[in-house]
Amino acid sequence: MAKILLVDDELTMVQMVAEVLRADGHEVWPFTNANSVAEALEERHPDLVITDLYLDKTKPHGMEIIRKARSLNPPAVVIMMTGFGSVESAVEAMQAGAYDYIEKPFKLDELKLCVQRALVYTQTVHENTLLRREIRQKYGFSRIIGASSGMQEVFRMVERVADTSTTVLILGESGTGKELVARALHFNSRRTHAPFVPINCSALPENLLESELFGHRKGAFTGAIADKNGLFHDADGGTIFLDEIGTMPSQLQSRLLRVLQEKEVRRVGDNVAVTVDVRVLAATNENLERLVKEGRFREDLYYRLNVVPIVIPPLRERREDIPMLVSHFLKDRIHARSGRPLQISRRALDALAAHSWPGNVRELENAIERALVLADLPLLVVHDFPPVVQGLAADDDGAEHDEAAANVEPVGAAPASDPMAGSTASTAASTALPGLPQTILSLRRFSRDQEQAYIQHVLRIANQNKEEAARLLDISLATLYRKLAEEGV
Numbered sequence: 001m002a003k004i005l006l007v008d009d010e011l012t013m014v015q016m017v018a019e020v021l022r023a024d025g026h027e028v029w030p031f032t033n034a035n036s037v038a039e040a041l042e043e044r045h046p047d048l049v050i051t052d053l054y055l056d057k058t059k060p061h062g063m064e065i066i067r068k069a070r071s072l073n074p075p076a077v078v079i080m081m082t083g084f085g086s087v088e089s090a091v092e093a094m095q096a097g098a099y100d101y102i103e104k105p106f107k108l109d110e111l112k113l114c115v116q117r118a119l120v121y122t123q124t125v126h127e128n129t130l131l132r133r134e135i136r137q138k139y140g141f142s143r144i145i146g147a148s149s150g151m152q153e154v155f156r157m158v159e160r161v162a163d164t165s166t167t168v169l170i171l172g173e174s175g176t177g178k179e180l181v182a183r184a185l186h187f188n189s190r191r192t193h194a195p196f197v198p199i200n201c202s203a204l205p206e207n208l209l210e211s212e213l214f215g216h217r218k219g220a221f222t223g224a225i226a227d228k229n230g231l232f233h234d235a236d237g238g239t240i241f242l243d244e245i246g247t248m249p250s251q252l253q254s255r256l257l258r259v260l261q262e263k264e265v266r267r268v269g270d271n272v273a274v275t276v277d278v279r280v281l282a283a284t285n286e287n288l289e290r291l292v293k294e295g296r297f298r299e300d301l302y303y304r305l306n307v308v309p310i311v312i313p314p315l316r317e318r319r320e321d322i323p324m325l326v327s328h329f330l331k332d333r334i335h336a337r338s339g340r341p342l343q344i345s346r347r348a349l350d351a352l353a354a355h356s357w358p359g360n361v362r363e364l365e366n367a368i369e370r371a372l373v374l375a376d377l378p379l380l381v382v383h384d385f386p387p388v389v390q391g392l393a394a395d396d397d398g399a400e401h402d403e404a405a406a407n408v409e410p411v412g413a414a415p416a417s418d419p420m421a422g423s424t425a426s427t428a429a430s431t432a433l434p435g436l437p438q439t440i441l442s443l444r445r446f447s448r449d450q451e452q453a454y455i456q457h458v459l460r461i462a463n464q465n466k467e468e469a470a471r472l473l474d475i476s477l478a479t480l481y482r483k484l485a486e487e488g489v
Helices: 011-023 037-044 061-070 087-096 108-139 149-161 178-187 206-214 250-262 288-293 299-305 319-330 346-354 360-374 400-407 443-461 466-473 477-487
Strands: 003-007 027-031 048-052 077-082 100-103 168-171 196-200 239-243 264-266 273-275 279-284 308-311
Touching (some): 003 011, 011 027, 027 037, 048 061, 048 108, 061 087, 149 477, 178 279, 206 250, 250 264, 250 299, 288 299, 319 346, 319 360, 443 466, 443 477
Parallel strands (some): 196 239, 239 279
Protein backbone atom coordinates (compact mmCIF):
# COMPACT_ATOMS: atom_id res chain seq x y z
CA MET A 1 0.00 0.00 0.00
CA ALA A 2 1.46 3.35 1.07
CA LYS A 3 4.51 4.47 3.06
CA ILE A 4 3.34 6.69 5.92
CA LEU A 5 5.42 8.68 8.39
CA LEU A 6 3.53 9.38 11.64
CA VAL A 7 4.57 12.05 14.17
CA ASP A 8 2.86 12.78 17.51
CA ASP A 9 4.21 13.49 20.99
CA GLU A 10 1.58 11.24 22.62
CA LEU A 11 2.89 7.66 22.61
CA THR A 12 -0.55 6.05 22.97
CA MET A 13 -1.87 8.12 20.02
CA VAL A 14 1.07 7.07 17.85
CA GLN A 15 0.65 3.40 18.77
CA MET A 16 -3.10 3.43 18.13
CA VAL A 17 -2.95 5.21 14.76
CA ALA A 18 0.02 3.13 13.60
CA GLU A 19 -1.83 -0.09 14.47
CA VAL A 20 -4.93 1.01 12.53
CA LEU A 21 -2.94 2.04 9.45
CA ARG A 22 -0.86 -1.16 9.47
CA ALA A 23 -4.07 -3.18 9.64
CA ASP A 24 -5.03 -1.52 6.35
CA GLY A 25 -1.76 -2.74 4.82
CA HIS A 26 0.29 0.46 5.04
CA GLU A 27 3.95 0.64 6.04
CA VAL A 28 4.14 3.04 9.01
CA TRP A 29 7.15 4.71 10.65
CA PRO A 30 6.10 6.24 14.03
CA PHE A 31 7.91 9.11 15.78
CA THR A 32 7.17 10.84 19.07
CA ASN A 33 9.40 13.90 18.56
CA ALA A 34 10.69 16.04 15.71
CA ASN A 35 14.40 15.37 16.19
CA SER A 36 14.74 12.47 13.72
CA VAL A 37 11.89 13.36 11.36
CA ALA A 38 13.94 15.44 8.89
CA GLU A 39 16.46 12.61 8.41
CA ALA A 40 13.67 10.03 8.08
CA LEU A 41 11.95 12.12 5.41
CA GLU A 42 15.16 12.21 3.36
CA GLU A 43 15.90 8.50 3.77
CA ARG A 44 12.43 6.97 3.44
CA HIS A 45 10.59 9.34 1.05
CA PRO A 46 7.10 8.57 2.40
CA ASP A 47 3.95 8.93 0.34
CA LEU A 48 2.08 10.51 3.25
CA VAL A 49 3.04 12.35 6.44
CA ILE A 50 0.62 12.61 9.38
CA THR A 51 1.95 15.01 11.98
CA ASP A 52 0.80 16.82 15.08
CA LEU A 53 1.06 20.61 14.97
CA TYR A 54 2.51 21.11 18.48
CA LEU A 55 4.96 18.38 19.44
CA ASP A 56 6.10 19.98 22.69
CA LYS A 57 2.98 22.09 23.40
CA THR A 58 4.91 25.32 22.81
CA LYS A 59 6.35 25.38 19.29
CA PRO A 60 4.52 24.38 16.08
CA HIS A 61 7.12 21.88 14.83
CA GLY A 62 4.46 20.55 12.47
CA MET A 63 4.86 23.58 10.19
CA GLU A 64 8.55 22.77 9.72
CA ILE A 65 7.68 19.14 8.96
CA ILE A 66 5.14 20.27 6.34
CA ARG A 67 7.70 22.43 4.56
CA LYS A 68 10.31 19.68 4.66
CA ALA A 69 7.86 17.05 3.37
CA ARG A 70 6.70 19.32 0.55
CA SER A 71 10.32 19.99 -0.49
CA LEU A 72 10.98 16.32 -1.24
CA ASN A 73 11.10 15.10 -4.84
CA PRO A 74 8.41 13.94 -5.30
CA PRO A 75 6.76 15.89 -2.47
CA ALA A 76 4.92 13.99 0.25
CA VAL A 77 1.29 14.75 1.03
CA VAL A 78 0.71 15.97 4.60
CA ILE A 79 -2.24 15.64 6.97
CA MET A 80 -2.04 17.94 9.99
CA MET A 81 -3.64 16.90 13.30
CA THR A 82 -3.78 18.82 16.56
CA GLY A 83 -5.70 19.14 19.78
CA PHE A 84 -5.30 22.90 19.70
CA GLY A 85 -7.36 23.45 16.57
CA SER A 86 -8.41 26.85 15.37
CA VAL A 87 -9.29 28.49 12.09
CA GLU A 88 -6.00 30.38 12.13
CA SER A 89 -3.82 27.28 12.57
CA ALA A 90 -5.81 25.39 9.95
CA VAL A 91 -5.36 28.18 7.41
CA GLU A 92 -1.65 28.46 8.25
CA ALA A 93 -1.18 24.70 7.81
CA MET A 94 -2.93 24.71 4.45
CA GLN A 95 -0.89 27.70 3.28
CA ALA A 96 2.28 25.85 4.29
CA GLY A 97 1.25 22.99 2.00
CA ALA A 98 -0.83 20.59 4.11
CA TYR A 99 -3.38 18.61 2.11
CA ASP A 100 -5.89 18.27 4.95
CA TYR A 101 -6.43 19.10 8.61
CA ILE A 102 -8.03 16.96 11.32
CA GLU A 103 -8.74 18.02 14.88
CA LYS A 104 -8.31 15.85 17.98
CA PRO A 105 -10.16 14.00 19.27
CA PHE A 106 -11.16 12.33 16.03
CA LYS A 107 -12.82 9.06 15.15
CA LEU A 108 -10.58 6.47 13.54
CA ASP A 109 -12.98 6.13 10.63
CA GLU A 110 -12.60 9.87 10.01
CA LEU A 111 -8.81 9.53 9.95
CA LYS A 112 -8.96 6.49 7.64
CA LEU A 113 -11.20 8.39 5.23
CA CYS A 114 -8.86 11.38 5.33
CA VAL A 115 -5.87 9.10 4.61
CA GLN A 116 -7.73 7.44 1.74
CA ARG A 117 -8.51 10.81 0.11
CA ALA A 118 -4.92 11.96 0.52
CA LEU A 119 -3.53 8.79 -1.08
CA VAL A 120 -5.96 9.03 -4.01
CA TYR A 121 -4.77 12.62 -4.47
CA THR A 122 -1.12 11.48 -4.34
CA GLN A 123 -1.75 8.80 -6.97
CA THR A 124 -3.53 11.29 -9.24
CA VAL A 125 -0.67 13.78 -8.97
CA HIS A 126 1.86 11.02 -9.72
CA GLU A 127 -0.10 9.85 -12.77
CA ASN A 128 -0.41 13.42 -14.03
CA THR A 129 3.33 13.92 -13.60
CA LEU A 130 4.07 10.77 -15.62
CA LEU A 131 1.55 11.81 -18.27
CA ARG A 132 3.11 15.26 -18.59
CA ARG A 133 6.55 13.65 -18.89
CA GLU A 134 5.29 11.33 -21.64
CA ILE A 135 3.70 14.27 -23.44
CA ARG A 136 6.93 16.28 -23.25
CA GLN A 137 8.86 13.31 -24.64
CA LYS A 138 6.30 12.80 -27.40
CA TYR A 139 6.12 16.45 -28.42
CA GLY A 140 9.46 17.75 -27.19
CA PHE A 141 12.56 18.76 -29.10
CA SER A 142 13.61 15.14 -29.62
CA ARG A 143 10.74 14.65 -32.08
CA ILE A 144 12.29 17.25 -34.42
CA ILE A 145 15.18 15.52 -36.15
CA GLY A 146 18.10 17.31 -37.77
CA ALA A 147 21.70 18.41 -37.31
CA SER A 148 21.97 20.63 -40.40
CA SER A 149 22.60 24.35 -40.02
CA GLY A 150 19.03 25.15 -41.06
CA MET A 151 17.58 22.88 -38.37
CA GLN A 152 20.04 24.22 -35.81
CA GLU A 153 18.54 27.66 -36.39
CA VAL A 154 15.06 26.18 -35.91
CA PHE A 155 16.15 24.64 -32.58
CA ARG A 156 17.70 27.92 -31.43
CA MET A 157 14.53 29.87 -32.22
CA VAL A 158 12.22 27.29 -30.60
CA GLU A 159 14.37 27.19 -27.48
CA ARG A 160 14.46 30.99 -27.31
CA VAL A 161 10.75 31.73 -27.72
CA ALA A 162 9.04 28.57 -26.36
CA ASP A 163 8.44 29.86 -22.86
CA THR A 164 6.95 33.19 -23.93
CA SER A 165 3.51 34.33 -25.08
CA THR A 166 4.86 35.73 -28.35
CA THR A 167 2.91 35.01 -31.53
CA VAL A 168 4.97 32.80 -33.86
CA LEU A 169 4.57 32.28 -37.62
CA ILE A 170 5.94 28.91 -38.75
CA LEU A 171 6.89 28.85 -42.42
CA GLY A 172 7.71 25.80 -44.48
CA GLU A 173 6.63 23.56 -47.31
CA SER A 174 4.05 20.85 -46.82
CA GLY A 175 5.45 17.89 -44.91
CA THR A 176 8.34 19.70 -43.22
CA GLY A 177 6.93 19.28 -39.71
CA LYS A 178 5.32 22.63 -38.91
CA GLU A 179 2.89 21.14 -36.39
CA LEU A 180 5.74 19.34 -34.63
CA VAL A 181 7.41 22.71 -34.12
CA ALA A 182 4.14 24.21 -32.87
CA ARG A 183 3.69 21.39 -30.36
CA ALA A 184 7.31 21.74 -29.21
CA LEU A 185 6.68 25.46 -28.61
CA HIS A 186 3.59 24.69 -26.53
CA PHE A 187 4.80 21.69 -24.53
CA ASN A 188 8.07 23.42 -23.61
CA SER A 189 6.30 26.52 -22.32
CA ARG A 190 4.59 27.48 -19.09
CA ARG A 191 1.29 26.75 -20.89
CA THR A 192 2.09 23.04 -21.14
CA HIS A 193 -0.64 22.10 -18.63
CA ALA A 194 -3.29 24.00 -20.60
CA PRO A 195 -4.87 22.89 -23.91
CA PHE A 196 -3.08 22.78 -27.26
CA VAL A 197 -5.82 23.25 -29.88
CA PRO A 198 -4.88 22.75 -33.56
CA ILE A 199 -7.15 23.60 -36.51
CA ASN A 200 -6.55 23.45 -40.25
CA CYS A 201 -8.01 26.66 -41.69
CA SER A 202 -8.27 25.10 -45.17
CA ALA A 203 -10.30 22.10 -44.04
CA LEU A 204 -13.60 23.90 -43.33
CA PRO A 205 -15.84 26.27 -45.33
CA GLU A 206 -15.98 29.88 -44.17
CA ASN A 207 -19.24 29.69 -42.17
CA LEU A 208 -18.20 26.56 -40.29
CA LEU A 209 -14.67 27.86 -39.69
CA GLU A 210 -16.04 31.02 -38.07
CA SER A 211 -18.27 28.98 -35.76
CA GLU A 212 -15.43 26.57 -34.92
CA LEU A 213 -13.03 29.38 -34.05
CA PHE A 214 -15.30 31.78 -32.22
CA GLY A 215 -18.40 29.74 -31.26
CA HIS A 216 -22.06 30.73 -31.77
CA ARG A 217 -25.27 31.48 -29.94
CA LYS A 218 -28.35 29.34 -30.30
CA GLY A 219 -30.33 30.43 -33.38
CA ALA A 220 -27.47 32.49 -34.86
CA PHE A 221 -27.87 30.55 -38.12
CA THR A 222 -29.68 27.53 -39.49
CA GLY A 223 -28.56 24.46 -37.58
CA ALA A 224 -27.37 26.38 -34.49
CA ILE A 225 -29.64 24.48 -32.13
CA ALA A 226 -27.62 25.26 -28.97
CA ASP A 227 -24.97 27.62 -27.66
CA LYS A 228 -21.45 26.54 -28.53
CA ASN A 229 -18.05 27.79 -27.42
CA GLY A 230 -15.36 28.12 -30.07
CA LEU A 231 -11.81 26.82 -30.12
CA PHE A 232 -10.49 30.11 -28.75
CA HIS A 233 -12.62 29.52 -25.64
CA ASP A 234 -11.42 25.91 -25.45
CA ALA A 235 -7.79 27.04 -25.68
CA ASP A 236 -8.10 29.63 -22.90
CA GLY A 237 -4.86 29.60 -20.92
CA GLY A 238 -3.15 27.52 -23.59
CA THR A 239 -2.24 27.64 -27.27
CA ILE A 240 -4.21 27.63 -30.52
CA PHE A 241 -2.43 26.50 -33.69
CA LEU A 242 -3.86 27.91 -36.92
CA ASP A 243 -2.47 25.75 -39.71
CA GLU A 244 -2.68 26.92 -43.35
CA ILE A 245 -3.44 30.45 -42.18
CA GLY A 246 -2.99 31.75 -45.75
CA THR A 247 -6.31 30.17 -46.76
CA MET A 248 -8.36 32.04 -44.13
CA PRO A 249 -11.17 34.13 -45.71
CA SER A 250 -10.80 37.93 -45.48
CA GLN A 251 -13.79 38.39 -43.13
CA LEU A 252 -12.30 35.96 -40.63
CA GLN A 253 -8.93 37.64 -40.98
CA SER A 254 -10.52 40.82 -39.61
CA ARG A 255 -12.00 38.96 -36.65
CA LEU A 256 -8.71 37.20 -35.93
CA LEU A 257 -6.92 40.55 -36.01
CA ARG A 258 -9.29 41.84 -33.33
CA VAL A 259 -8.65 38.79 -31.16
CA LEU A 260 -4.90 39.39 -31.39
CA GLN A 261 -5.27 43.09 -30.61
CA GLU A 262 -7.98 43.07 -27.93
CA LYS A 263 -7.62 39.53 -26.49
CA GLU A 264 -11.40 39.22 -26.79
CA VAL A 265 -13.68 36.76 -28.60
CA ARG A 266 -17.31 37.29 -29.55
CA ARG A 267 -19.43 34.32 -30.58
CA VAL A 268 -21.46 34.44 -33.80
CA GLY A 269 -24.81 36.05 -32.97
CA ASP A 270 -23.61 37.37 -29.61
CA ASN A 271 -23.15 41.02 -28.59
CA VAL A 272 -20.96 40.26 -25.58
CA ALA A 273 -17.21 39.78 -25.96
CA VAL A 274 -15.33 37.39 -23.67
CA THR A 275 -11.70 37.91 -22.66
CA VAL A 276 -9.39 34.97 -23.44
CA ASP A 277 -5.74 34.27 -22.68
CA VAL A 278 -4.56 32.34 -25.72
CA ARG A 279 -1.19 32.16 -27.42
CA VAL A 280 -1.55 32.09 -31.20
CA LEU A 281 0.78 30.02 -33.36
CA ALA A 282 0.18 30.10 -37.11
CA ALA A 283 1.69 28.15 -39.99
CA THR A 284 1.57 28.29 -43.76
CA ASN A 285 3.25 26.84 -46.82
CA GLU A 286 2.31 29.92 -48.88
CA ASN A 287 4.17 33.18 -49.44
CA LEU A 288 2.15 35.57 -47.26
CA GLU A 289 4.03 38.61 -48.53
CA ARG A 290 2.92 37.77 -52.05
CA LEU A 291 -0.66 37.26 -50.85
CA VAL A 292 -0.54 40.68 -49.17
CA LYS A 293 0.58 42.32 -52.42
CA GLU A 294 -2.22 40.53 -54.29
CA GLY A 295 -4.78 41.78 -51.74
CA ARG A 296 -5.68 38.28 -50.54
CA PHE A 297 -4.22 38.62 -47.04
CA ARG A 298 -4.48 41.58 -44.68
CA GLU A 299 -1.19 43.41 -44.25
CA ASP A 300 -1.94 44.37 -40.63
CA LEU A 301 -2.75 40.76 -39.75
CA TYR A 302 0.44 39.59 -41.43
CA TYR A 303 2.53 41.87 -39.22
CA ARG A 304 0.58 40.76 -36.13
CA LEU A 305 1.31 37.11 -36.91
CA ASN A 306 4.88 37.56 -38.10
CA VAL A 307 6.24 38.70 -34.72
CA VAL A 308 8.71 35.80 -34.64
CA PRO A 309 9.03 33.79 -37.86
CA ILE A 310 10.50 30.28 -37.77
CA VAL A 311 11.46 28.94 -41.19
CA ILE A 312 11.72 25.15 -41.57
CA PRO A 313 13.97 24.31 -44.52
CA PRO A 314 12.78 21.70 -47.06
CA LEU A 315 14.42 18.30 -46.92
CA ARG A 316 16.26 18.84 -50.23
CA GLU A 317 18.20 21.68 -48.54
CA ARG A 318 19.27 19.51 -45.61
CA ARG A 319 20.11 16.15 -47.14
CA GLU A 320 22.67 15.53 -44.39
CA ASP A 321 19.71 15.01 -42.04
CA ILE A 322 18.31 12.09 -44.06
CA PRO A 323 20.39 9.37 -42.30
CA MET A 324 19.23 10.70 -38.92
CA LEU A 325 15.60 10.70 -40.07
CA VAL A 326 15.88 7.17 -41.46
CA SER A 327 17.42 6.03 -38.17
CA HIS A 328 14.53 7.66 -36.29
CA PHE A 329 11.90 5.95 -38.46
CA LEU A 330 13.63 2.56 -38.12
CA LYS A 331 14.26 2.84 -34.39
CA ASP A 332 13.12 -0.25 -32.49
CA ARG A 333 11.54 -1.77 -35.64
CA ILE A 334 11.82 -5.56 -35.67
CA HIS A 335 11.42 -7.74 -38.77
CA ALA A 336 8.24 -9.79 -38.33
CA ARG A 337 9.68 -13.08 -39.62
CA SER A 338 13.31 -12.99 -38.49
CA GLY A 339 12.79 -11.11 -35.22
CA ARG A 340 15.95 -9.10 -35.96
CA PRO A 341 16.32 -5.30 -35.90
CA LEU A 342 15.77 -3.71 -39.30
CA GLN A 343 18.74 -2.17 -41.11
CA ILE A 344 19.24 -0.39 -44.41
CA SER A 345 21.89 -0.98 -47.03
CA ARG A 346 24.38 1.75 -47.83
CA ARG A 347 23.26 1.72 -51.48
CA ALA A 348 19.63 2.32 -50.45
CA LEU A 349 20.64 5.07 -48.05
CA ASP A 350 22.64 6.81 -50.77
CA ALA A 351 19.62 6.63 -53.09
CA LEU A 352 17.39 8.17 -50.41
CA ALA A 353 19.89 10.99 -49.92
CA ALA A 354 19.93 11.66 -53.68
CA HIS A 355 16.15 12.16 -53.98
CA SER A 356 14.78 15.73 -53.85
CA TRP A 357 11.78 14.78 -51.65
CA PRO A 358 9.14 17.29 -52.82
CA GLY A 359 6.86 15.93 -50.06
CA ASN A 360 9.66 16.47 -47.51
CA VAL A 361 9.81 14.48 -44.28
CA ARG A 362 6.27 13.15 -44.70
CA GLU A 363 7.19 11.64 -48.08
CA LEU A 364 10.37 10.11 -46.63
CA GLU A 365 8.38 8.56 -43.79
CA ASN A 366 5.90 7.09 -46.25
CA ALA A 367 8.77 5.65 -48.31
CA ILE A 368 10.17 3.98 -45.19
CA GLU A 369 6.74 2.57 -44.33
CA ARG A 370 6.47 1.11 -47.85
CA ALA A 371 9.88 -0.51 -47.50
CA LEU A 372 8.95 -1.99 -44.13
CA VAL A 373 5.95 -3.68 -45.72
CA LEU A 374 7.82 -5.00 -48.78
CA ALA A 375 11.13 -6.03 -47.21
CA ASP A 376 11.85 -9.78 -47.30
CA LEU A 377 14.86 -9.53 -44.99
CA PRO A 378 15.65 -7.43 -41.93
CA LEU A 379 17.74 -5.40 -44.37
CA LEU A 380 16.01 -2.72 -46.44
CA VAL A 381 17.43 -2.59 -49.98
CA VAL A 382 16.88 -0.30 -52.95
CA HIS A 383 14.11 -2.37 -54.51
CA ASP A 384 12.00 -2.05 -51.36
CA PHE A 385 11.62 1.69 -51.99
CA PRO A 386 9.44 3.60 -54.51
CA PRO A 387 10.55 3.59 -58.19
CA VAL A 388 11.63 7.24 -58.00
CA VAL A 389 14.19 6.25 -55.38
CA GLN A 390 15.25 3.08 -57.19
CA GLY A 391 16.09 5.16 -60.27
CA LEU A 392 18.64 7.15 -58.25
CA ALA A 393 20.57 4.13 -56.99
CA ALA A 394 24.09 3.42 -58.18
CA ASP A 395 24.60 0.50 -60.58
CA ASP A 396 23.79 -2.71 -58.74
CA ASP A 397 26.52 -5.31 -58.84
CA GLY A 398 24.00 -7.94 -57.71
CA ALA A 399 25.61 -8.34 -54.32
CA GLU A 400 23.70 -5.77 -52.28
CA HIS A 401 22.08 -8.39 -50.05
CA ASP A 402 25.27 -10.42 -49.58
CA GLU A 403 27.66 -7.53 -48.92
CA ALA A 404 25.33 -5.41 -46.80
CA ALA A 405 25.47 -7.64 -43.75
CA ALA A 406 29.23 -7.31 -43.65
CA ASN A 407 29.52 -3.65 -44.62
CA VAL A 408 26.46 -1.86 -43.29
CA GLU A 409 25.71 -1.06 -39.67
CA PRO A 410 22.24 -0.07 -38.47
CA VAL A 411 21.69 3.60 -39.22
CA GLY A 412 22.57 5.60 -36.14
CA ALA A 413 24.87 2.92 -34.68
CA ALA A 414 28.17 3.96 -33.18
CA PRO A 415 31.05 3.84 -35.69
CA ALA A 416 33.57 1.10 -35.20
CA SER A 417 36.26 3.69 -34.52
CA ASP A 418 34.31 5.10 -31.57
CA PRO A 419 36.61 4.54 -28.55
CA MET A 420 33.54 4.00 -26.37
CA ALA A 421 32.07 1.32 -28.67
CA GLY A 422 34.37 -1.57 -27.79
CA SER A 423 36.15 -1.75 -31.17
CA THR A 424 37.82 -5.02 -32.11
CA ALA A 425 40.72 -3.28 -33.79
CA SER A 426 44.24 -4.38 -32.84
CA THR A 427 45.30 -3.27 -29.39
CA ALA A 428 47.90 -0.60 -28.76
CA ALA A 429 51.46 -1.32 -27.84
CA SER A 430 51.98 -2.40 -24.26
CA THR A 431 53.72 0.88 -23.43
CA ALA A 432 50.69 3.02 -24.45
CA LEU A 433 48.37 4.28 -21.77
CA PRO A 434 44.77 3.07 -22.18
CA GLY A 435 42.46 5.53 -23.91
CA LEU A 436 45.25 7.57 -25.52
CA PRO A 437 45.70 7.88 -29.30
CA GLN A 438 48.68 6.25 -31.00
CA THR A 439 49.55 9.44 -32.87
CA ILE A 440 50.24 12.87 -31.44
CA LEU A 441 47.24 15.21 -31.65
CA SER A 442 46.80 18.79 -30.61
CA LEU A 443 45.22 19.16 -27.19
CA ARG A 444 42.20 20.81 -28.79
CA ARG A 445 41.70 17.91 -31.23
CA PHE A 446 42.18 15.32 -28.48
CA SER A 447 39.65 17.11 -26.22
CA ARG A 448 37.13 17.32 -29.06
CA ASP A 449 37.49 13.62 -29.89
CA GLN A 450 37.04 12.66 -26.25
CA GLU A 451 33.98 14.90 -25.95
CA GLN A 452 32.42 13.37 -29.07
CA ALA A 453 33.12 9.84 -27.83
CA TYR A 454 31.54 10.62 -24.47
CA ILE A 455 28.46 12.13 -26.15
CA GLN A 456 28.02 8.93 -28.17
CA HIS A 457 28.45 6.91 -24.97
CA VAL A 458 25.70 8.88 -23.19
CA LEU A 459 23.43 8.63 -26.26
CA ARG A 460 23.70 4.84 -26.09
CA ILE A 461 22.90 4.91 -22.37
CA ALA A 462 19.84 7.05 -23.21
CA ASN A 463 18.82 4.65 -26.02
CA GLN A 464 19.44 7.45 -28.58
CA ASN A 465 16.90 9.69 -26.81
CA LYS A 466 18.55 13.06 -27.38
CA GLU A 467 16.34 14.89 -24.89
CA GLU A 468 17.33 12.46 -22.14
CA ALA A 469 21.00 12.56 -23.23
CA ALA A 470 21.02 16.37 -23.05
CA ARG A 471 19.59 16.14 -19.53
CA LEU A 472 22.27 13.65 -18.47
CA LEU A 473 24.99 15.82 -20.00
CA ASP A 474 23.48 18.92 -18.35
CA ILE A 475 23.39 20.86 -21.63
CA SER A 476 20.54 22.24 -23.71
CA LEU A 477 19.09 20.13 -26.50
CA ALA A 478 20.13 22.79 -29.03
CA THR A 479 23.73 22.53 -27.78
CA LEU A 480 23.64 18.75 -28.15
CA TYR A 481 22.41 19.01 -31.75
CA ARG A 482 25.11 21.59 -32.50
CA LYS A 483 27.82 19.27 -31.15
CA LEU A 484 26.40 16.35 -33.14
CA ALA A 485 26.43 18.53 -36.26
CA GLU A 486 30.08 19.37 -35.64
CA GLU A 487 30.74 15.66 -35.37
CA GLY A 488 28.91 15.01 -38.63
CA VAL A 489 26.32 12.66 -37.10
